[in-house]
Amino acid sequence: MIDVYYAPTPNGVKIPIALEELGVPYRIVPVNLGRDEQKRPDFLALNPNGRIPVIVDPEGPEGEPVSVFESGAILLYLAEKFGGLMPSAPRDRIRALEYLFFQVGGVGPMFGQAGWFMRQPERITVGIERYQAESRRLTAVLETRLQEASWLAGQSFSVADIAHFGWLRVADYAGVRLDAYPAVQDWVQRIASRPAVQRALDPVQSARG
Ligand SMILES: N[C@@H](CCC(=O)N[C@@H](CS)C(=O)NCC(=O)O)C(=O)O
Incomplete structure (x- = not known):
């Protein structure tokens, strides 16, 4: 199950939309931006830029967990891994x-x-x-x-x-x-x-x- 570190913002919503479109199960991990949870050390370990969204895929390359930050990188990761949302032509x-x-x-x-x-x-x-x-x-x-x-x-x-x-x-x-x-x-x-x-x-x- 992919964890989505999320707040309902313009960049945040991109990721559940992509996962729903791809039919991939995921779990929302709410990040309270008002309380600066995105600046805490455990979050910065996933994204040194201290911003949502971030995903953690427990089955990344070689079957090992991987985190991905930056919404564009996450969208491309998901499109490549699950084979959708990118044209083949x-x-x-x-x-x-x-x-x-x-x-x-x-x-x-x-x-x-x-x-x-x-x-x-x-x-x-x-x-x-x-x-x-x-x-x-x-x-x-x-x-x-x-x-x-x-x-x-x-x-x-x-x-x-x-x-x-x-x-x-x-x-x-x-x-x-x-x-x-x-x-x-x-x-x-x-x-x-x-x-x-x-x-x-x-x-x-x-x-x-
Ligand atoms: N370039 C980043 C931008 C991410 C971004 O700006 N996220 C905002 C929410 S839309 C955020 O986390 N803001 C909290 C902060 O700046 O501390 C991406 O596309 O993922």
Whole structure:
């Protein structure tokens, strides 16, 4: 059983979604970010960066336990180990990797910074404007892609969609209004209606961990 060190955040939700989609059993290990549990020594032993998500797979390489941090690395680990959520066609696979890295290197950090600046007690206009503009520009890149393809990798749902969904479903947090991006809005709704995604986002299910 894979342990998922988890909080219900944009990066956290990616992992139960992937596991539900792959049909892999897992156990949620709640991490209380408000209490800084992600900075405790036992957690830092799994992720020296002190952030969720992290997984521990008791059956890693050579049958030995392995921990994995960074949501993109976890998604690729799961896709490779369980043989799903990555297109087999070489060109679509390249697209999946592009959009996965575009999320972890672009959309995630920019949305995160936009939301952070928007919630500071003092108004730091330059920060808000810079990161909101970047978040909107990146969302426009996704809009262009999703106007030409059903899914970010092309024809099939992949880890790239899961990575972006975590943030785009809460785009308001970064001051991005999805009604300005109809293809992205439609894509968010299509993902949100998938049964595996609904199971992963079920708060009762998460609390059971
Ligand atoms: N690049 C990391 C980002 C992880 C991240 O920022 N996690 C946030 C929650 S969404 C977190 O743990 N925040 C708590 C903290 O910064 O102490 C990933 O993709 O896994």
